[in-house]
Amino acid sequence: MQLEQMYQEIILDHYRSPHGSGLKDPFDAESQQINPTCGDEITLRVKLDDAGEKVLDVSHETLGCSISQASASVLTDLVIGQTVEESMTILAAFQEMAQGRGKVEPDEEVLGDAVAFAGVAKYPARVKCALLGWMAFKDAVVRVQDGKGANA
């Protein structure tokens, strides 16, 4: 059965008890992303350190499928405590895997639990679900750097 390839146990665990769920204060920037094909929504907040170099906190509220919720949950585990630069490296690796149609061998060193999403890459319609939180994170970080702050 192919379902288990996509919905690996790690994904289902994150879906059932998502990390970083519930919007938190304080935060430096917030981003709202919508998947126009299905109406799923994520609002994600980012708090960086004073120098703007380290990710101190990420929180989110996700209205969406198991893939989008689990992906946002894994994201918080992976990027909190990393430098912004490191987080962008992880993001790039995640994006490459997710958009790789199952042909990209994920680097577990960089992606950790997120390698579980490799199976999602074989389902093009679900790639956007997996990327929704990551796009919100990227946008929020850019907003902090651009000084645009909390406007979604």
Added chain:
Amino acid sequence: MTTAQAPAGAGLAGLDPAVLRPDFAILSRTVRDGRPLVYLDSGATSQRPRQVLDAEREFLEQHNSAVHRGAHQLAEEATDAYESARSRIAAFVGADPDELVFVKNATEGINLVAYAMSNSSIRTGLGPESERFVLGPGDEIVVTELEHHANLVPWQELCRRTGATLRWYPVTDEGRIDVDALELSERTKVVAFAHQSNVLGSVAPVQELVRRARAVGALVLLDACQSVPHLPVDLRALDVDFAVFSGHKMLGPSGVGVLYGRTELLEAMPPFLTGGSMIELVRMEGSTYAPPPQRFEAGVPMTSQAVGLGAAVDYLTALGMENVHAHEMALTKVALDTLREVPGVRIIGPDSLESRGGTVAFVVDGVHAHDVGQVLDDRGIAVRVGHHCAWPLHRRFGVAATVRASFHVYTTVDEVAQLADGVRAAQEFFGTGL
């Protein structure tokens, strides 16, 4: 011209999908590791029988040429084939051939009407006869909360361009248009609504909505995308001013749709797209336009697609639209009865067979529609998940997404029954089953 071969089930009392299915080669393929395809997404696009594909191929192999230009034999044959398709499609919906404009799809048909009004409003209409399409601040366009984006966004844009106001009938908890919740006014110029909801399957009270629109002198546009493929539809009897439908939802090709307009209205409407074929006289200083429907068919039109749609109409006519509808109602009953028995499933829309068609939308507690769809897909069952281009309607019901199963002539009771089993499997997989 060869006449398309009638479907095997034609002429039988009722409709037996088992007899028709060999006409639809795609239905015998397998998906996802060898599972038989269970196609329950005909509301998005229907499958095409061999008779339609054969008609397209025969046209392309024997008659292909640009229509309405040229005087050689192929040009004559192509034009005959194209106009013959128009006539048969017109008869199918109770209209005259000259009242049918071939467009790319229903979306383009609605935009054509909206832009004809827009052009009239900036006084680039034909002349005094186009004044009736003029809109300005204070005028109203009325739609409903259950519209497909195709019958909403073009009107929003028309309002933006003209300063008119968009208003809408709300939808009841049962998924019906709440006709008493909005009063039309003398300023209401257009009332546009779906004959059958593409999500809920509910069929609109056309007669009542038309009566109210007529009472204030408003024009009525009917989005017939989900009705013409599934029910007997007589546009003249419905007394609407405009109607649109798409070929690919009625066993025909994509890339072809139809705008119906009453002759008197089409004659007074300025064009939307301009260019070749739609002209009467062209000088460097300006041009005059051909009478309808040519006025609205600029450029070399889709031809094999129109021929294919003609064959699709022949196919449906041979089956009998009463039979098609009865068949889909029987399937809908099975869908509603079996889904209702699954704890945690909530039907969005009418939970009865009254004034509805063969489209069933639902949500499953604790399992997102995408995830339900994925489990169904794993079992070979193709459904639509998401908002189905009716986002405001989903917001109305407080859900981001629904699962939608939709049927056609080839859908079997056994296929529909697999739906509820698949939903139970999804609940089990995500640990939400009761």
